[in-house]
Amino acid sequence: MSDLEPNVVVPRSELESRWAKCRRFLPEVAPQAGGMLCFSRLQIYYLSGSFVNGAVWLPLEGEPVLFVRKSFDRARIESTIKNIVRFKSFKELAPLARESGQPLTEVMGAETAGLTWQLGEMLTSRMPEFKFVPGDKVLALSRAVKSEWELEIMREVGHLHNTALAEVLPELLEIGMSELEMAKYLWNVFFELGHEGHMRMQSFGEEIFLGHVSAGDSGVYPSSFNGPLGLRGVHPVSPYMGSGDKFWDAGAPLSVDCGFVMEGYHTDKTQLYWSGAKSSIPKEVLDAQLFCQDMQALAAENLKPGTLVSDVYAKVMAEAEKQGYMEGFMGIGECKVPFIGHGIGLTVDGFPPIAKGFDLPIEEGMVFALEPKQGIPGVGMVGVENTFEVKAYGAESITGNDFDIICIE
Structure with a gap:
């Protein structure tokens, strides 16, 4: 896939400024959370520069992790995030984040509007050791x-x-x-x-x-x-x-x-x-x-x-x-x-x-x-x-x- 070129790449500096805005607002919205976990394709694009199916883990410090169901190759071509990993099940998110050097925190801000009720219940059942608190306002304030x-x-x-x-x-x-x-x-x-x-x-x-x-x-x-x-x-x-x-x-x-x-x-x-x-x-x-x-x-x-x-x-x-x-x-x-x-x-x-x-x-x-x-x-x-x-x-x-x-x- 290395010979394929993207139409447009969201500059790394632009992504970093978006991460900084989210990190500015997260302590105000969810002070107990150690980062944000986002699921909708539009929010994934906002934080990664690639409109893919998956999730993004944005810790309060350090490099985010882009988890991808489809398409991993597209994400590698378009996104400047350094941690891009494949996954199939929500239960893989925690070990993959840990392997990427950015472990999930016990309490996370979640993009609750990015999942259906069905998928939300699936997420919590696959990750019972973590607590999710609403973090949608973080993204709303950042994008405003x-x-x-x-x-x-x-x-x-x-x-x-x-x-x-x-x-x-x-x-x-x-x-x-x-x-x-x-x-x-x-x-x-x-x-x-x-x-x-x-x-x-x-x-x-x-x-x-x-x-x-x-x-x-x-x-x-x-x-x-x-x-x-x-x-x-x-x-x-x-x-x-x-x-x-x-x-x-x-x-x-x-x-x-x-x-x-x-x-x-x-x-x-x-x-x-x-x-x-x-x-x-x-x-x-x-x-x-x-x-x-x-x-x-x-x-x-x-x-x-x-x-x-x-x-x-x-x-x-x-x-x-x-x-x-x-x-x-x-x-x-x-x-x-x-x-x-x-x-x-x-x-x-x-x-x-x-x-x-x-x-x-x-x-x-x-x-x-x-x-x-x-x-x-x-x-x-x-x-x-x-x-x-x-x-x-x-x-x-x-x-x-x-x-x-x-x-x-």
Whole structure:
């Protein structure tokens, strides 16, 4: 296998910085733990640079151990971890770690979301001498603060995302198209610009495929997806993209809320279009759109290092109530969501959400998707979403800076 070369190698310095972040947060989350044991392929990639089936042992000190079921050869090609070993059963982890010079500790932080209940019970039955404590927050906090290496990728993703939705797609849209037809056009645009196709969600059981393409009242159609924008989707069993039976009529909004991913990193953006001249947009729609843009600006200017995430949410919600927009803000009825944005990176729904109760200090290098939206019964959903990088002075959009409605005549 020595003659095979990887497409990309995550730099060793980048991996070491990730390990250091996890080691920074582990004593805060699980002070009794001597290291972290991770199982999901995405977390394995984050800590090793290779998307393989197995586990990673990250001790508080020293070189991690990458345990691999499949593929050992792929891991050896892609990962710069020095301890890469094959395994078949969880009962092999302890002796293999000991042989690698990094024995497992009596108490370990475990990525509990990385195993099903069935596999979790199997793990504890195969390793009864060890105690596992939840360590998922360690990984969430570590991934929330992006390195310059990650930020460079995300800035390019954001630039291409904006190019697709604000520059290329408007030239292809026509009044009377179905949601599904418009979604197919968008897929072509995305792939031409380098979208990798496969987007990831962190929340267990949550799925995503391209995103939402919602014409008219599809924007307020009940959605099982954890977001404010509704959609009919392709079919009840595949409630994604858009319906082939729903058409974009004249004098109606079109909300396109789609993610873009390259090199594993996502940005999120919603662009609102209108079928007709700007003069044909009702005042109710224009006012609601401007309100959402103002809420995005308010949140962005408050996303400063040291500010609590929950405080940003409180300020936006207080302003929405003051301006009389609470009814329909962030969804209608049971579809209203209790957040106005979320972290983003290797998954679309990254940590932390901008919501009540998340009293986490914001740090420079965090990246958030801000998505203030307003549902209007009988019309649809208006609003914006863009991805923002936290700087010392506040947050800066990496998915474009023109947030107005794009009119298609």
